[in-house]
Amino acid sequence: MDDDKNYLSLSKVDMVFTGNGGTNPVLKGIDLDVRRGEYISLIGHSGCGKSTVLNIVAGLLEATSGGVLLAGREVSGPGPDRAVVFQNHSLLPWLTVYQNVEIAVDKIFGRSRSKAERREWILHNLAMVNMSHALDRLPSQISGGMKQRVGIARALAMEPKVLLLDEPFGALDALTRAHLQDEVIRIQAELGNTVLMITHDVDEAVLMSDRVVMMTNGPAATIGQILTVDLPRPRSRIELVENPTYNHCRQEILSFLYEKQRKVEPISPARSMKARTREPAALQA
């Protein structure tokens, strides 16, 4: 049972980027235990390091210190047990909808499942995201929302232990976003996926998550607060509007982001320098 509680564990994760003769301490002491089947959202101001956290879990970046355990095994690189869906759908443009899922399924199940089983599995996952009608279309022939659906189907078809969603609905219009959120909620209820999702959207975080992890501003960002969303499922976005727990959760996140971690944009060095040197510059001209 304990394994299920700490299914995904980030422990003492620090990340320092080096380059251009300097160092950039982005993350400091990230500790997080995610339960199997839990839906976690990561929220924080732009540039605080959310994608860096996700990329470390994905194995695309190596933490400077600390580490990640998934189902008891250390993450040491990318692997099929972690599927990532990015904001800007990453479909291969020369492959059809079907083939974009097929390429992942063949890679993972090419040896363990027959051709017919794989075909059935691809069709099943595309049906799950309501894309059965567009199997032979190319990415250029479908909308942004549909592309995102195919990306989600491809990720689900890999049967990953963890689904990593990097602002998966960020580039979509409000209505498409709501539809797709509802679909992911339904699929998660059906499959019980463990999900780590980055979002900038407070309502999306509360609607979808079991817990919302709030990150402090960088440099050396860390987890500032974790909010448990104590709302029963299935959740209806319409009914939630008047739900006091829902509104309390929204309030907590808004207060964290806009009061406790209020982001004051510095004047860019170029502008402040220009302001200070205006006279000499004018004289030189």
Ligand SMILES: Nc1ncnc2c1ncn2[C@@H]1O[C@H](COP(=O)(O)OP(=O)(O)OP(=O)(O)O)[C@@H](O)[C@H]1O
């Ligand atoms: N590969 C990299 N090399 C150097 N610096 C990086 C790298 N990736 C990210 N950074 C820096 O780390 C910091 C955090 O970036 P990150 O993309 O993780 O933030 P974020 O919270 O996801 O931002 P946003 O919400 O705007 O997408 C930024 O200062 C960024 O410039």
